[in-house]
Amino acid sequence: MGFRTFHDAEGIEWAAWEVRPADRQRRTPRVVEGVDGLRASLNHPRRAVQMRESWLVFEASVSGEKRRVSPIPHGWDKAPDAELDAMRRSAQLAPRLTIRRVG
Secondary structure, three states: OOEEEEEOOOOOEEEEEEEOOOHHHHHOOOEEEOHHHEEEEOOOHHHHHHOOOOEEEEEEOOOOOEEEEOOOOOOHHHOOHHHHHHHHHHOEEOOOOOOEEOO
């Protein structure tokens, strides 16, 4: 699994890494339970179709914004920063995890 950091054209530092979930993780619904009956689903049907095999994550160091692209672009880990930033700009914005009360 690759990992690297780079700076975009505005000078913001981004981290990029591969996510390759195990087959079992892709099939098993994942729910996180917290205190006071809070639960959060970590699966989403629409994203599951888009991110079926593996994806590349981009995360901004300052804002925490995350973006994802699937499939993982070949050679991303050795691409120049400008090319990697172009991949980041074309990637889908990753929604933030929301926790809701159930029960």
